[in-house]
Amino acid sequence: MSSAPILTPVAEAAAIPRHVAIIMDGNGRWAKQRGRPRIFGHKAGVEAVRRVTRAARAMGIEALTLYAFSSENWRRPEAEIGELMGLLRIFIRSDLNELARENVRLRILGDYRRFAPDLVEMIDDAVARTATNSGPILAIALNYGAQAELAAAARRLAARLPADAIDEAAIEAELETQGLPPLDLLIRTSGEQRLSNFLLWQAAYAELLFVDTLWPDFDEGALAEAITAFGSRQRRYGGL
Template sequence: MTMADRQGLAQDTGVAAAAAPAALPRHIAIIMDGNGRWATQRGLPRVEGHRRGVEALRRTLKAARDIGIEIVTVYSFSSENWSRPPAEVSALMGLLKRFIRNDLAELHEANVRVRIAGDRTALDPDIRALLVEAEALTARNLGQTLIVAFNYGSRQEIAAAARALAEEVARGERTPESITPEAIEARLNTAGIPDPDLVIRTSGEMRLSNFLMWQAAYAELVFQPVLWPDYGREALEEALAEYGRRERRYGGLAAGR
């Protein structure tokens, strides 16, 4: 999608009223937080909050496609989430399976390419098979890219990249001096994907929680009080409007300073 196309989409969908179309981010990453609190506030089991969170994900992905966001990365399950109660973990795995089975065809029809970021080695075979299926079915799609961070941890990802490079040095395939930021980036789960321009976290918490710490080095961060099950187009447009008011400097000076 060209910049002109993205500007036109932003104008058509109303985002231009709050943010300059040229400032529309190419890649947004979302920490979908607040499912448990949403359920607790309503006297519902936590799993119901997660189920409503899946509905919010569907709404938000569609809104992002309509607006013209090229890449969306969502933090669906962290490597630390295994420490949650077994019943909750089991429910989350079930929701993941249902999301892929029920939504994959729709995503494929919408020309969405699905990629998975995270460690798959210890996952159950049926989960691994679903992840492979999602990537294989949509591999040739050229529309929006959806990156699902599943069993993902940024520290673990960076450590794995460093380990791979160290092994290459030990085998005599490279020198220590050849280890550059670009060499590390090429071994991250997101290799070949532009860094996120905007990271959104819901529920009012203000931290990255081991999410895309390398990739988000120069991302704009927007923290919103809305709990994830209540998220949708309006909240996304508010985040995009805030992004449009920012001046991205990448370590340089602001204009005129």
């Protein structure tokens, strides 16, 4: 684990990205290294979520988006999917009070209504409870796929606008991230170097950072190192 100091909003304000997204990868490998079942890694991954969301708030990051369950994750064994849904229930029950107390707004990306009715109700209640908060945003991607997001946006626009009226701004207004700050930094843990159908449109000019750390080992210091790397880059957006 890294022991780098946590950046503060005051000390490093210019280097702090407004919106950070993370592909949380490596829970299974982390568990395998320890001779434990995959659920052991997923439980450790939830602890990493707690650490990182708290650190992001302390650093002054306005929005943190976490890729928790992709539309492709339904291909996993049914037992593992059930365990993941159980962990999501536990997270909502145990952490919602803290999110509400810390003025965090919870957003959900993706078609989470495919989940079990009781879990859908829990998610709806959690979103409603934090909807009037004015602080940082925690967006969790559940049953999310960027290609499906773009296709759905295209269908809605085509149904009400002529083709020549559909531009980048019109598409962005239809995306599930509408209202979030532009994506500045996208991190993927575990050494894999692909986006895996995550925020494809939003990542067009985001800085990408692929780190070898497995997600359960990603902590406050690792996030601080990622923010430091972000601050060292020159963002030209196609210019000089």
